[in-house]
């Protein structure tokens with residue numbers, strides 16, 4: 001059986017999109033199938049998969065018609081993906097399923113997210129960050145303190161001198177399993193100037209990726225917190241795949257702004 005699919009990315013965090021509007025094609029979106037699709041050698045290759053499905057068809061609660069059913073490259077479920085939701089929103093707009101002239105809502109496992117288009121930039125209201133305590137992360141034989149930040153999903157943010165300090169990131173850095181029993185996305189951050197940082201990330205369920213939107217939000221919140229910055233404040237966050245901006249508003253919301261691109265579409269027959 002063939003089914004529609006698309007490939008897209010947001011600052012090179014790349015995704016396979018599976019339109020399944022009524023939830024009749026992909027069942028529960030099997031984790032093993034997602035992992036096979038995402039494999040960089042044996043599959044299509046991606047950091048994650050997003051099923052484009054009606055909220056009602058999944059039985060989820062959302063004010064939005066469309067729900068981002070997101071899974072990581074290893075098939076595990078995550079609550080939220082900041083780059084993915086911009087790609088998802090662009091797809092809805094390109095297919096005439098959402099109107100970019102006004103804000104619209106997309107449902108996620110982290111609740112409803114409001115999307116706003118401004119030419120080639122897409123903004124997502126990511127909600128309120130939660131800054132918890134500090135734990136430790138270890139990579140390439142070195143250990144740093146890391147700020148625990150929740151931006152819908154868990155993050156450990158470590159400020160380092162150089163992005164290369166974290167080594168190859170081919171293996172998952174060590175982290176405090178008591179603080180993060182559900183696993184964690186780990187960001188290594190360098191300060192580049194006032195309200196300007198750069199980062200690398202090792203994502204839970206996907207390994208090192210070229211960008212992470214929820215991670216950029218966690219990094220901006222951790223930097224603003226340690227700077228004692230007055231709100232509203234905007235941080236520029238450089239990632240290996242480009243640049244995003246994060247504004248921490250007066251009313252304590254993080255707004256993630258960046259690009260998105262759909263690069264391919266077609267029908268697929270998965271025969272593996």
Ligand SMILES: N[C@@H](CCC[C@H](N)C(=O)O)C(=O)O
Nearest residue numbers: 078081082083153212213214
């Ligand atoms: N790349 C994403 C985050 C995807 C989910 C993450 N790996 C997790 O397991 O929480 C982003 O852009 O936010």
